[in-house]
Amino acid sequence: MESRLSAQDTALIDEYCHYLEHQLNRAAHTVKSYRSDLTGLASDLLSEGGAEEVFRHVTLGDLRTWLGRLTRHGMSRPTIARKTTAVRQFMSWLVQQDIREDNPAARLVASKQSSRLPSTLTQSQIRQALDALQTRATSDVENATDPIALRDLAMVEVLYSTGIRVAELEGLDVDDVDFDRAMLKVTGKGDKQRVVPLTAPAVKALEAWLTKGRPEVLADKQQTAAIFLGVRGRRIGVRQIREVVNDMFQKLGDTSASGVHVLRHTAATHLLDGGADLRSVQELLGHESLQTTQLYTHVSIERLRQGYKQAHPRA
Numbered sequence: 001m002e003s004r005l006s007a008q009d010t011a012l013i014d015e016y017c018h019y020l021e022h023q024l025n026r027a028a029h030t031v032k033s034y035r036s037d038l039t040g041l042a043s044d045l046l047s048e049g050g051a052e053e054v055f056r057h058v059t060l061g062d063l064r065t066w067l068g069r070l071t072r073h074g075m076s077r078p079t080i081a082r083k084t085t086a087v088r089q090f091m092s093w094l095v096q097q098d099i100r101e102d103n104p105a106a107r108l109v110a111s112k113q114s115s116r117l118p119s120t121l122t123q124s125q126i127r128q129a130l131d132a133l134q135t136r137a138t139s140d141v142e143n144a145t146d147p148i149a150l151r152d153l154a155m156v157e158v159l160y161s162t163g164i165r166v167a168e169l170e171g172l173d174v175d176d177v178d179f180d181r182a183m184l185k186v187t188g189k190g191d192k193q194r195v196v197p198l199t200a201p202a203v204k205a206l207e208a209w210l211t212k213g214r215p216e217v218l219a220d221k222q223q224t225a226a227i228f229l230g231v232r233g234r235r236i237g238v239r240q241i242r243e244v245v246n247d248m249f250q251k252l253g254d255t256s257a258s259g260v261h262v263l264r265h266t267a268a269t270h271l272l273d274g275g276a277d278l279r280s281v282q283e284l285l286g287h288e289s290l291q292t293t294q295l296y297t298h299v300s301i302e303r304l305r306q307g308y309k310q311a312h313p314r315a
Helices: 007-022 028-047 060-072 077-096 123-143 148-162 166-170 200-217 238-252 261-273 278-285 290-311
Strands: 183-187 193-197
Touching: 007 028, 007 077, 028 060, 028 077, 060 077, 123 148, 123 200, 123 238, 123 261, 148 166, 148 183, 148 193, 148 200, 148 238, 148 261, 166 238, 193 278, 238 261, 261 278, 278 290
Parallel strands: none
Antiparallel strands: 183 193
């Protein structure tokens, strides 16, 4: 059971999350994650006998002990890295607000994240997956029984076409689609907007969903701008999107891929395989740093190496 936070610590978390949302324009899911991380930190330290006002008295040693405990409990490296960043930035804010004189997290370093290359699908695998969704959607249209199949096809086509994040897909509104230009307006991290192109199959799938599927799913007397809806007629959630994508992966049968981000990795890798320049892929994905996008060049090189070994008689 979590230890009860002091009113002072709770108020600091609330004020900081308000700062993240309204001054730094952080996305809602980012603010939610930071709130959870900070609440968890305070609760964990209290349960270990820490001072009541945790954030005013926590030391670097306390934080290192906390990270070590998370690591021993099997928490993933990316999650620990995110928590470390959240605590470091929060402590820096406390210093700016004259609540603390020092930032005990300034020298807090999480263990280095794995450089493992991201999972991707081959072109034949993604084609097989999309063909299966297309077949199901087509038969459902003929029987007029399951508009959800149209939605699932449209979601996957958009994800693979654009490489957008799952939260960005969740936040799409009907007015974000420009069918005349085959373009999509996307709101990414920090509420930054970008415009990305849509493939012809993605446009076709979106048109079918919006004209034949969405009106059937839309809840009675409900008004929502969301493109993609859940079974109850309201904006679809990230969890539902993940379930659709993971079900598609399971039906492929010849891949261990899991998670919506695989489609983002796949789109980026296939673009680079096809000759797209790195800067264009960076803009498409909404990466702030080109270094992040460069990871996908390693995937393309690794595929080239594997193909070479399989095909060359002296490899």
